[in-house]
Amino acid sequence: MSVPGQFSEPKSKWVExxxxxxxxxxxxxxxxxxxxLKAGYVDxxxxxxxxxxxxxxxLLGACLRSLAAILMDCDSLMFKKISAGLGGxxxxxxxxxxxxxxxxxxxxxxxxxxxTVPLALLRNREMKKAIGSVVGLxxxxxxxxxxxxxxxxxxSDKLDVAGREQVLTTALCAALVVAAARMQVLTTAxxxxxxxxxxxxxxxxxxxxxxxx
Amino acid sequence: MLSVxxxxxxxxxxxxxxxxxxxxxxxxxxVVVDTIMATMLPQLNDPKIPNRARNLLLRALHxxxxxxxxxxxxxxxxxxxxxGWLSDREPSEAMLGVIATAFKDKKTALELRxxxxxxIALLRARETRRWPHARRMQLLRLVQWSSxxxxxxxxxxxxxxxxxxxxSEVAGAVSVPGQFSGTLIAC
Numbered sequence: 001m002s003v004p005g006q007f008s009e010p011k012s013k014w015v016e017x018x019x020x021x022x023x024x025x026x027x028x029x030x031x032x033x034x035x036x037l038k039a040g041y042v043d044x045x046x047x048x049x050x051x052x053x054x055x056x057x058x059l060l061g062a063c064l065r066s067l068a069a070i071l072m073d074c075d076s077l078m079f080k081k082i083s084a085g086l087g088g089x090x091x092x093x094x095x096x097x098x099x100x101x102x103x104x105x106x107x108x109x110x111x112x113x114x115x116t117v118p119l120a121l122l123r124n125r126e127m128k129k130a131i132g133s134v135v136g137l138x139x140x141x142x143x144x145x146x147x148x149x150x151x152x153x154x155x156s157d158k159l160d161v162a163g164r165e166q167v168l169t170t171a172l173c174a175a176l177v178v179a180a181a182r183m184q185v186l187t188t189a190x191x192x193x194x195x196x197x198x199x200x201x202x203x204x205x206x207x208x209x210x211x212x213x
Numbered sequence: 214m215l216s217v218x219x220x221x222x223x224x225x226x227x228x229x230x231x232x233x234x235x236x237x238x239x240x241x242x243x244v245v246v247d248t249i250m251a252t253m254l255p256q257l258n259d260p261k262i263p264n265r266a267r268n269l270l271l272r273a274l275h276x277x278x279x280x281x282x283x284x285x286x287x288x289x290x291x292x293x294x295x296x297g298w299l300s301d302r303e304p305s306e307a308m309l310g311v312i313a314t315a316f317k318d319k320k321t322a323l324e325l326r327x328x329x330x331x332x333i334a335l336l337r338a339r340e341t342r343r344w345p346h347a348r349r350m351q352l353l354r355l356v357q358w359s360s361x362x363x364x365x366x367x368x369x370x371x372x373x374x375x376x377x378x379x380x381s382e383v384a385g386a387v388s389v390p391g392q393f394s395g396t397l398i399a400c
Contacts (some may be wrong), residue, residue, distance in 0.1 A: 010346065015386045017350045021357040022379045028360050028367035032376045044383050051387065 005053045012056040015048060019059070023066040042070060042078065046085035054103050057130040060095070064133040068140045079144075079151045089141060089155050090162045095134045097167045104130065119174035135171060138164065225269070229276055236281040246283040258294050264305075271307035278314040285318045292324040299331045303340070309351035313358055322362035329359050329366035333373045353379075 007015065022041065026033040049055065049063050067082055074082075083089055094100035096119070105116040108124040122128055138159065144152030235245045253270055256262055262270075278284040288311075295315055298308045312328065315321045332355050335341050341349065356375060360367040370376070 011386065014346050014350060015383065017353045017357075018379055018383045018386065021353045021360075022376055022383065024357040024360045025367065025370055025376045025379070028364065029371035032367075032371045035374075036376055036380060039377070039380050040384075041380060044380070044387055047387050048383075 005051065007052065007056070007059070009056065012059045016056075016059045016062045019045065019048070019062040019066055023062070023069060026066075027069055037070070037074075037078070042067070042082060042085075046082070050085065054107055057104055057108050057124070057126040060104070061126065061130040061133040064092075064130075064137050068133070068137045071137075071140045071144070076151060079149070083151060083155050086137075088158060089138070090158050092134050092137060093159070093162055093164065093167045096131055096171050101131075119171060120177040131171065135168065138168070225273070229273055232277060233280045236277065236283065242281070242283060246281070246287050249277065249284065250287040254291060257291060268305055268307040271305075271311045275307065275310040275314055278311070278317075285314065285321075288315050289318065289321050289324070291315070292321050296325055296328055299328055299335075304335070306345075306348040306351050309348065309355055313351055313354035316355060316358035316362055319362045322359060322366075325359070326363070326365065328355070329363065329369050332356055332359065333369065333375060336375060336378065 022036060026036050026041070045063050045067055048059065052059070055063075067086070071079060071082055086092060091100070095104060101119075102116045104127055105111060105122075108127040110117040110122055110124050110127060117123075119131070122131075141152050141155050141159065145156035232245065232249065236242055253274060257267065257270060257274070274284070274288070278288060292315065295308075295312045298304060299312060301308070304312075312325070316325065316328075332352065335352055336356070341352070344352075356370060360370055
């Protein structure tokens with residue numbers, strides 16, 4: 001049952017599908033996109049995002065993908081509106097590393113006896129996609145900042161101060177661990193390497209962190 | 214494969230899970246795809262297949278196709294049959310789900326060119342509004358993937374103003390917190 005501040009799972013799935021379909025229609029027709037923006041599509045997306053105490057992974061991913069697509073090609077006013085609606089974007093890093101990640105993991109059942117499952121060991125596809133969409137959103141701000149967009153530069157600077165590089169590096173390392181483990185399973189059918197260590201040789205790991213073997 | 218048609222004791226679910234594992238298993242993946250399609254296609258194309266059996270096979274195909282690109286591509290010969298099913302007065306959730314998944318493949322999406330018109334008609338039909346949300350969701354998936362992989366379909370949806378109806382549904386869902394209680398438990 002849905003309560004204020006939290007959609008039930010079926011309702012969340014339904015709204016997610018509505019958002020995904022609307023986003024698909026917008027991305028392939030300029031007229032549809034303009035119509036939707038005029039009709040308050042962004043307000044609705046931001047309202048969905050901000051109204052949920054614990055947003056579910058699928059819905060989070062759908063909203064962020066849709067917002068990222070709009071950010072890629074919108075005017076300055078809309079850009080500012082979305083950035084403000086996302087709390088200045090900095091809190092989004094929490095979905096990769098922090099309290100929001102833990103909440104998301106709990107909702108997705110990614111919890112074991114030692115607590116929430118680390119990024120490299122996630123199995124829930126929806127959660128992985130949601131985190132991917134957070135990274136995608138941050139990428140849009142980085143890209144726009146590199147193009148000299150003043151609002152994006154402002155957001156990007158704040159992300160930088162909040163430790164964007166460190167958070168994204170952690171995510172990348174986790175993805176590399178998963179990819180390396182998968183390659184190992186496919187090629188040699190050996191058991192997966194220890195989850196807490198990067199399985200790449202230190203000389204070949206692009207991150208070269210203390211976790212590399 | 215035979216066990217896919219057995220619903221009792223969760224056997225069908227377990228068989229499906231095993232098939233999904235085998236689809237992922239590198240070198241034997243193509244053999245699994247060939248075997249699945251050689252078993253399923255003749256049955257699905259058979260006009261005399263009972264509805265219940267067909268829906269069961271369709272649900273299995275939907276799950277398998279969502280998991281692997283191979284199955285999705287192997288569904289191409291099924292395109293005319295899929296288009297025919299959507300002409301049914303009341304296409305089932307399983308049918309809509311498989312057609313939506315078929316649209317994820319670009320080549321199949323181009324073959325199913327008549328489907329978007331029917332999808333628009335279904336979206337607007339009064340009866341469709343009374344469908345359970347799980348079934349309606351498959352219709353929306355169909356609209357989503359057909360607009361992604363078929364440019365003409367996207368134009369058609371834009372002209373028909375499908376987005377306006379969707380936006381009002383989004384607004385409704387956000388503004389009415391209790392809207393889903395009861396209805397969706399049944400889905």
